[in-house]
Amino acid sequence: MMIKVFPKLRKQIWGSYRLGEMFGSNEKIGEVWLLSGHPLFITEAEGGLDLNEDMEKLIGKKLPRFPLLVKLISAEDWLSVQVHPNDDEAQELENEPWGKTEAWYFVEKGQIAIGEDPEKVKRALEDNSWDEALKKVEIEPGTFVFLPAGTVHALGPGGLLVEVQQASDLTYRVYDWGRGRELHIEKAFKVMKERKVEDLIVENFENFECEYFRIEKLERGKLEGFCAIVILENGVLDNRQVSPFETFIVPKGEKAELRATALVMRIGKFFEQWGDKK
Structure with a gap:
């Protein structure tokens, strides 16, 4: 048994x-929320x-909100250079239950930028040395990019990717390519960590x-127990x-047979153990 989930579009x-156009809109859509229990868009x-x-009934556990947030993303311009807080920082700074660790699976070729060294990012805000602060990488189709909370990152134009993340919308913008949107420099400095692109x-x-x-x-395969599926x-x-990009859930205690290339997602130990030590 599986349950289809219907997408929400975010301009x-x-x-x-x-x-x-892929989802029947004539507007400039950045994100299609394929699966979400976040209050901003509940699918x-x-x-x-x-x-x-x-x-x-779905995952066998009650959490503050449905724990996984899955999106389809495509851009015509660079996203802001941004960073997300971890769980402790999200609770302290925003009174949110958890932070935002995410991952990108590239369906089509794309590009990313990573701020490996927070000190270089801070310097770039003073002298505009973003070419030195950001390491840009071309990403081939079929590539997976893991972005743990604290990683300074940006997504480039072109491409198409599936994003899987904790159900959080906490984003601190560091630099927005001159578009004039609000930045969150002080909080960003509190949460950014050193990273290496190759990791x-x-x-x-x-x-x-x-x-x-x-x-x-x-x-292909037999799916058993809770999972989310993006075709x-x-x-x-x-x-x-x-x-x-049709999206489905197999609830806890149910089964489904897959004969299609798909991403299959399950919750990790953090959510499986939620409440056990609270």
């Missing part, structure tokens, strides 16, 4: 008309199920696990014809 200044599900109210990139992606989520790229290519899920 962004850096967004893409192409992404809008609806088949059968009238509510991801937050029916969470115990974040997984080419020819097959699977990944961190404390918040587990992700597999599968072409990448035409195929079949439980005798149902499915198309790219």
